[in-house]
Amino acid sequence: MALTLAQKLVARAAGRDAVAPGEIVTCRVDLAMMHDSGGPRRVKPMLEQLGAKVWDPAKVVVVTDHYLPATDADSRRIVEIARDWVKAAGVERFYDGEGICHVVLPERGHLRPGMFAVGGDSHSPTGGAFGAYMFGIGATEMLGVLVTGEIWLKVPHTIVIELEGALGDGLSAKDVMLFLIGRFGMDGGEYQAVEFRGAAVRGMPMQERMTLANMTAELGGQAGLVAPDATTRDYLGAAGVGEAELDVVQFERWQSDPEAPVLAHHRFDAGALAPQVAAPDSPANAAAAADHGDVRIDIAYIGACTGAKLADLRMAARVLEGRRAASGVRLMVAPASLRDQELARREGTLGVLLDAGAELLPIACGACAGYGANRLAENTVAISTTARNFKGRMGAPSSRVYLASPYTVAASAAAGRICDPREFLASRGPR
Amino acid sequence: MTGRAWVFGDDIDTDALAPGRYMKYAVDEIAKHCLEAIDPAFAAAVRPGDVVVGGRNFGLGSSREQAAAALRHLGVAALVAESFAGLFHRNALNLGLPALACADAKRIRPGDELRVDPQAGRIENRTTGETLACEPVPGFLLEMVRDGGLLPHLEKKLARRKGTT
Numbered sequence: 001m002a003l004t005l006a007q008k009l010v011a012r013a014a015g016r017d018a019v020a021p022g023e024i025v026t027c028r029v030d031l032a033m034m035h036d037s038g039g040p041r042r043v044k045p046m047l048e049q050l051g052a053k054v055w056d057p058a059k060v061v062v063v064t065d066h067y068l069p070a071t072d073a074d075s076r077r078i079v080e081i082a083r084d085w086v087k088a089a090g091v092e093r094f095y096d097g098e099g100i101c102h103v104v105l106p107e108r109g110h111l112r113p114g115m116f117a118v119g120g121d122s123h124s125p126t127g128g129a130f131g132a133y134m135f136g137i138g139a140t141e142m143l144g145v146l147v148t149g150e151i152w153l154k155v156p157h158t159i160v161i162e163l164e165g166a167l168g169d170g171l172s173a174k175d176v177m178l179f180l181i182g183r184f185g186m187d188g189g190e191y192q193a194v195e196f197r198g199a200a201v202r203g204m205p206m207q208e209r210m211t212l213a214n215m216t217a218e219l220g221g222q223a224g225l226v227a228p229d230a231t232t233r234d235y236l237g238a239a240g241v242g243e244a245e246l247d248v249v250q251f252e253r254w255q256s257d258p259e260a261p262v263l264a265h266h267r268f269d270a271g272a273l274a275p276q277v278a279a280p281d282s283p284a285n286a287a288a289a290a291d292h293g294d295v296r297i298d299i300a301y302i303g304a305c306t307g308a309k310l311a312d313l314r315m316a317a318r319v320l321e322g323r324r325a326a327s328g329v330r331l332m333v334a335p336a337s338l339r340d341q342e343l344a345r346r347e348g349t350l351g352v353l354l355d356a357g358a359e360l361l362p363i364a365c366g367a368c369a370g371y372g373a374n375r376l377a378e379n380t381v382a383i384s385t386t387a388r389n390f391k392g393r394m395g396a397p398s399s400r401v402y403l404a405s406p407y408t409v410a411a412s413a414a415a416g417r418i419c420d421p422r423e424f425l426a427s428r429g430p431r
Numbered sequence: 432m433t434g435r436a437w438v439f440g441d442d443i444d445t446d447a448l449a450p451g452r453y454m455k456y457a458v459d460e461i462a463k464h465c466l467e468a469i470d471p472a473f474a475a476a477v478r479p480g481d482v483v484v485g486g487r488n489f490g491l492g493s494s495r496e497q498a499a500a501a502l503r504h505l506g507v508a509a510l511v512a513e514s515f516a517g518l519f520h521r522n523a524l525n526l527g528l529p530a531l532a533c534a535d536a537k538r539i540r541p542g543d544e545l546r547v548d549p550q551a552g553r554i555e556n557r558t559t560g561e562t563l564a565c566e567p568v569p570g571f572l573l574e575m576v577r578d579g580g581l582l583p584h585l586e587k588k589l590a591r592r593k594g595t596t
Contacts, residue, residue, distance in 0.1 A: 024569060037454060038494060046582055050589060067455065074455040122494040122518055138496030138522035140581050147585060152571070186442060187488040191517030220488065222517055282442065369493075370451030390492060392468045393446040 002257035004158040005225050006193035009133035009254070013116030014153075021157040021192075021263075031059055031110060031117040031134075032145050035101045037066035037371075038120040040085035041078050042139035043146060055149035057090040061110055063101035066371055068364040099337025099363055102126040102214060102305040106206070107339055109239035113228035113254040118145055123305055123387065125216040129209040130236075131228035131254040133193075136217065156193040156222055157263035158256070163200035165271040170422040172315060173204060173211035174307065174385065174405035178276035179268075181218050182286030189221025192263060195256060196226050200270035206235040207311035214306045215387055218283045227255045275420050277383070278403040281391040289408055289420045299382035300325065300413035301394075302353075302406055303334035303361065304368040307385025310340040310349070312406040317349040319410035319424045320356040326416030332374065334361035356413070370394050376401070383412045432508045433557070434480035436543040439469065441486035445519065448490065448498035458500045465501040479506030482547055484539045486512065490519025499523040499530075509547040511536050511554060511565070524572050527580030531565040538563065549573060 001018045003011070011019045013027035034040065039062055047053070054060060064082050067075040079096075086094040095104045102123050105111055113131035118124065120142045127134030137151070145151050161180060181188070194216050201209065209226045216224025226232075228251050236246060277292050279285040302308050302316050313335060325331040333353050335341035341363060344350040354360065361367075367374040368386040376382055376395025382402065384394070389401035402418060411421035447468050453461045466473045477483075483502060489512035490498060499522045502510065510523060510530040523530040529549040539545065539556060546555040550573060554563040568576075578584040 024571075038496075049582065050586055052585075052589065078455060120494060122492065124494075136494040136518050138494050138499075138518070138525060140496055140525040141521060144525075144581050144585060147589075185488075186491050187514060187516070220491070220516065369454075370446070371454065375452065388444075388446075388492060390444045390446045393444075393451060397468050 002260040004193070004260045004262060005131065005195055005227055005254060005256040006133060006156050006158050006223065007260070009114065009116060010153060010155050012114065013133065019155045021155050023155050025153055025155060026150050027116050027153050029059065029118055029145050029149055029151055030115040031061065032142065033061045033063070033101055033105055033117065033119040033124065034142060035066055035121055036064040036079050036082045038139045038142070040082045043143045044081060044085050046140070046143045047146065050147060052147045054089050054091070054146050057092070060091045060146070061093040061105060062086050062091055063095045063104050064097055065100045066365045066369060068097050069362045071373060097363070099339065100305040100365055102210070103309055103336040103340065106130060106210065107239055107337060109236055109241040112236065112241070113232060113249050113251060118142070118151060122217045123214050125221065125224040126210050126214040126305065128213040128216065128223045128225040129206060130232055131226065133223055135222045158193045158195050159189060159221070160195050160197055160262050160265040162265065162267045163196065163198040163270040164267060165200060165269050166203055167200055167270045167273065170275060170407050170425045171273055172405040172407060173208040175273055175276045177212060177215035177219065178278050178283060178286040178403060179273055181215070181283045182276065182278065184219065186218055186282065186284050187220040189216060189219040191220060191222045193223045193225055194219060194221040196224065201226060202229065205311055206231060207309040210309070211306050218387055275405060275408045275422065277408060277418055278389060280389055280400040280402065283388060283403055289404065289418060292418050295402065295418040296381065297329060297383050297412055297417060298380045299376065300329055300331045300409050301367060301382055301384040301386065302409055303332065303366055303384070304386040305336055306387045307406060308334055308336040310343050312385060313340065313344045313349050313353065315406035316410035317352040319407055319421055320414060321352050323356055323414045325357040325413040329413050329416050331356065331358045331413045332361050333358040334366050335363050338363055367394050383409050383418060385409050432480060433544060433546045434482045434508050435478070436482050436484050436539050436541060436545050437473065437477060438484045438539060438541045439466070439486070441488060442491055443469070443485050443489050445490060445492035445495055445498040449495050449501050454495060454497065458497055458504050461497050462501040462504040465505060474505060477505050477507065480508045481506065482509050482511060482545045483507050484511045484536055486537060487514050489515050490523070491516040494518055496522040496526060499526050499528055503528045509549065511539065511547065513537065524568070524576055525581040527576050527578070529576055531568070533563050533565045535563045549576060
C-alpha cells in the first residue's frame with residue numbers, strides 16, 4: 001500500500017503497518033512540548049485534581065517564552081509555576097528564557113524524523129520541518145497526553161504544495177506562506193497534513209523550512225511536513241545529535257511513496273513569486289508588496305518564531321546594511337532565541353540591525369501575541385514578520401498590522417512605507 | 432438544550448474570543464472581554480443556555496483553550512458554525528462544549544430560538560420551524576462531552592480503573 005509521509009508517521013505512532021485517511025486512531029506520543037502560558041499553569045491543577053502523574057517525564061519539554069520578561073506579579077507567578085512544576089514532575093528538559101519554544105526545540109536537537117509529537121501551542125506544526133508529525137493542542141488535551149501518553153487522531157489526507165524552481169533574491173519562506181494563505185484562505189489546509197516538496201523547498205535551510213511548517217497553522221493545516229534529507233541531517237548533527245543517534249533515524253523511510261494518493265497536488269513556480277504583504281486583519285489578505293499602494297508605517301517589528309530566527313535576522317541585515325530606519329519609524333528586533341541572538345551578534349548581523357537604529361527587545365513571544373510591554377498603541381501602523389494580524393492581536397484594536405518577510409519589513413523600515421525589498425537588494429552583491 | 436442564537440460572521444479568531452492582554456488572568460476575567468472587539472455588548476448580555484453561531488473557520492488561531500472556556504464560562508450551551516478551525520474544535524469538545532458543524536449555519540438569524548441536539552446531530556430552529564442537519568461527531572467524543580469534557584471523563588475512567596484493581 002502506497003502511503004504518504006503523514007500516513008507513515010501516524011501509522012508508526014499508532015502501532016500499525018498502515019492507516020487510511022479519515023480513520024480515527026490512538027497514537028503514542030514521543031514528545032510533548034509546553035510553554036509557560038498554556039503549560040504547567042494550566043495542567044498542574046488538573047493533574048492534582050486527578051491525582052495523576054506525568055506518564056513519562058523524559059518525553060516532556062517545557063519552555064518559558066510567553067510571560068518573559070516577567071514584569072508584573074501575574075507574569076512572575078505564571079513563570080514561577082513552570083519552574084516549580086518541572087522540578088516536582090521530574091521534567092529535565094526545561095528551557096527558561098532561552099528562546100521561543102518552536103525555535104528552541106529544534107536547536108536542542110529534540111525533534112527527529114519519524115517522531116509523533118504534540119505541542120501546547122498552535123504553531124507546533126513547526127516540528128514538521130524535521131519530518132516529524134507535530135501539531136498543536138490545548139491545555140486540557142495536553143493533560144490527557146500527560147496522563148495517558150496517548151492522543152486520538154483522525155488520520156489526515158495530504159495536500160501537496162510543490163515549489164518548483166528557486167525563489168528569487170529577496171524572497172523567503174514567509175512570502176511563500178503568505179502567498180499560499182492568500183490563495184487558499186486560512187482554512188485552505190482543511191485541518192489535514194500539508195506536505196511541502198520541490199526544488200525550492202529542498203534548497204531551503206532548516207530555519208526556512210521551519211517557517212513553512214510553522215505557518216501551516218495559518219493555512220489551516222493540522223501538520224506541515226517536509227520530508228527529511230541531508231539538510232535535516234546536517235542541522236541535527238550541528239544541534240548536537242550524535243552520529244550513532246542519527247544512524248537510528250531512518251531518513252529514507254520518512255518519505256511519501258510517489259504513488260500514494262493525495263487530496264490535492266498544487267504546483268507553483270517559486271521563481272515567479274513576488275514579495276508578499278498581508279494587509280490587516282488577516283494573513284489571507286496577502287498580495288504583492290507593490291500592490292498595496294502607498295502605506296506609511298510607524299513600526300517595523302522583526303520578531304517571533306516565524307520571523308526572528310538567525311536566518312530571518314540575516315535577511316533583515318542584508319537589506320539594512322549601511323542604512324537606517326526612516327525618521328519616525330520605530331524598528332524593533334526581538335530575536336527568537338538566545339542562541340540565535342548570540343550567533344547574530346558574533347557574525348555582525350545584530351550589529352548591522354542596531355546600527356540601523358533597531359531597538360533590541362527581550363527574547364520572547366512578546367508583541368506577536370500581544371503580551372508584554374510593547375503592545376501597539378491606538379492607530380499605529382505596523383509591518384511585522386509575525387504570523388498573525390488579527391484585529392487587536394498585537395495591541396489596540398485600532399492598530400493596523402501588515403505581515404511580511406524580514407526582507408520586506410527591513411526595506412519598509414528604511415523607506416518609511418511598505419515597499420518591495422528587491423529594489424534595496426538590487427544594488428547589493430549576490431547572496 | 433434550547434437557547435437564543437448569537438450570530439457572528441466568518442473567521443472568528445481566538446484573539447477575539449480570548450484577547451491576549453487578558454490571558455494572564457483566570458477565565459472569569461477573560462470571559463468579560465470575550466468577543467468585545469466584535470460585539471462589546473456580548474459578554475454582558477449573553478445568557479446561560481444561549482447558542483453561539485458562526486460562519487466559516489470559527490475559532491481559528493491560537494491553541495489557547497480559554498477561547499472556548501470563556502464561552503462556556505458565560506453559559507453558552509453549544510456552538511454551531513459552518514466550519515470550525517480544527518484545533519479550536521478539539522478544545523471545545525475537550526471542555527465539554529458541544530461544537531457542531533452545520534453547512535446551513537448561515538440560515539440562523541440573531542435571536543432565533545434553537546434546540547441543539549448533539550447526539551442526533553440536529554438543530555431545530557423553533558423560530559423558523561426549520562431543522563438543520565449537522566456533521567456527526569464521533570461517538571467517543573460525544574461520550575466525553577456528555578461527561579462534561581476530557582477532565583471529568585478522565586476522572587471517571589481513572590476511578591473505574593481503581594475500582595477494578
